[in-house]
Amino acid sequence: MSRVLEKTQLSRDVFQLVLEAPEIARERRAGQFVILQADSDYSERIPLTIADADETVGSITVIFQVVGKSTLKLAQLNAGDVVENVLGPLGMPTHIEKVGTVVCVGGGIGVAPLHPIAQAMKKAGNRVIIIMGARTKELLILEDEMRAIADEFIVCTDDGSYGRKDLVTVPLKEICEKGGVDLAVAIGPAIMMKFCAETTRPFGVKTFASLNTIMVDGTGMCGGCRVTVGGKTKFVCVDGPEFDAHEVDFDNMMLRQRSYKPQEQEANHKCRLQQAVDELQEHK
């Protein structure tokens, strides 16, 4: 059981929870994730990357976007409430070492898992270039935190409402063309990671992507998170979440991410209707 210590709304659909989890805070490394479940009986288990942790307080920070019923349930929690089950840290930590120059590319909510990695890369003595992007200005998260880490910082929006009006792959290509990039890390929507991989491939820049597949247990049991990497079946929960982006079959991953789309849409629709009904009744 984990108590919610702090809750912040970062944008319309994006929330940040600081959770009491001393054991996880102590053991976690950059790149790892947790599984959250609001209550034991009927709630879904949701994998979320650890965006930050404070070992002295014994807390971890998770950031998530409300996309359906289960994330909405989490978003409705407030400081003092409890999340019944928090399991972690899960997955392999990011391999952090001094390689020289590292480009960190974060898209949308993907900036949250990228944050601890960029932080650790910087701490290891790398020159860190950060490119972050979102559809529009108000969906950008952790801008100040990322800016504070970066040796070079670029922000893009699809609609040009803030920073450059570009997809993140455009500045990524420019940087690769200039040369001197030793490693790229891309975290965001699958389609963004796919095109980041295609952007760096011709330059031979080693690129990692952190995959967010469907998961149930997160401990190497169900196989729901399987992806094809270099022609082999890999399990994101125990072999990942990070893989060589040039080897990942992103098309199949995107396909499988949509496995439960009809059920998710129905659940989301129902629960938003219910929410609207509840709000109406409160007003009466």
Place this chain on the structure above:
Amino acid sequence: MSYIPAEKLRDEARELIEKIDFSALKPKDRLAIPMQEMPAQEPSVRAKNIQEVAIGYFEEQVRLEAERCLQCKNAPCIKGCPVAIDIPGFIKAAAEGDYQKSVNIIKNNSMLPAICGRVCPQETQCMAECTVGKSLKDMDKSVAIGRIERFVADWEREQGRMSLPEIAPATGKKVAIIGSGPAGLTAAADVRKAGHEVVLFEAFHKLGGVMIYGIPEFRLPKVILDKEIENLLSMGVTIKKNFLVGRTRKLSDLLEKDGFDAVFVGTGAGLPNFMNIEGEGLVGVSSANEFLTRANLMKAYTPDKADTPIFTGKKTAVVGGGNVAMDAARMALRVGAEEVYVIYRRTEKEMPARREEIAHAKEEGITFLFLTNPKRIIGDKDGKVTGIECLKYELGEPDDSGRRKPVEIKGSEFVLEMDSVIMALGNSSNPLISHTTPEINVNRWGNILADGDQKTSMDRVYAGGDIVLGAATVILAMGEGRKAAESINKLLAE
């Protein structure tokens, strides 16, 4: 075996009891008593609900079935039991109507009798050695040991007073048990009995391991599981759920920093196997582990309450022939599939599933395709499963397992329309403990190497159950948990 209504079984047993003089039964008379069938829900009804299929014996049936036992002096059945329960002893007590005594005898060796009575593969263990079956030249007619075990265990639970074993005075020693499946629970109980402090670590939010995520409600009701676990833990075991040893804490830290004197690893089976054929990445293909975990642990069989979705096709193929395949196939029916096919590359005779599960699956209308194996899974332009292409097989020479090896018949391809495929092909080992604890040696499949005392290559660390055996059974895991506990208790007594 065709379905016989429960009431009919009860009435037949009642009539028979009236006719038998139990005071003067000779072996020949005992052999003449018909084996008592397990009463079950009507197939077409149960295929649409999640309640337990097997209802359990009526009292009259227990009497008759227990009287079939010849009370052999050499008790071959005990040798067939992985935990060596005094089978003639508990059956005799059941025949006498002393159910408390009967269940107490079982509990000397097994802490989970209501579970074992339901899920043990008795026909390949105790019943395979039974003199009654041998005398009748039909091992399916051996004494139904598991059904009697289940009856007395259920009887005790329903009385609401489950007996607890005695616990030795506190020793001041502390033992970590990793995993709350059958191996871990058994080890926890036996170590606790010796007076050691026990902390049970479980990664999931519920206890029971495979018994909660894998074995479905209709075969092992969770209230029974919870009750049996609750009883066991009332001996004073500390539980740490949502705790993944290897990640939340390294195993070596438990020993070096957290003051544990010994560790038992019972982390169970791991990553599901796939066939590595074309189309396994399509939408609608899942492992049985995933399908059953969604259904059981996450309760996706109650879609109006559970948030976890489950893939429900109209036509489902399950590939495999073990208990997990049977569970997945029967669960598929219950979550909405209209047609379910079990595809198995050998024949029914080689199927590792329990006889009763195969019979139940057939009664429920599941179609079995023997000597058949998938070649590829076919999908549409959206990547959804539309069919499965199979090959016919024939049996060739015996292989390493002693079973005749299935050989494909060239050119025998055929396509079945399908919208979901569940792979029930067993598991490989979970790499977590071995990756994070290099001191523990594993074999080439990643299973932990343990000696005859369940000791691993790491000092003070023992292991048992599926993480050692590969995919096995609840009772074998319990047997290993028990053996490991014995070794740990011996180590800590030094």
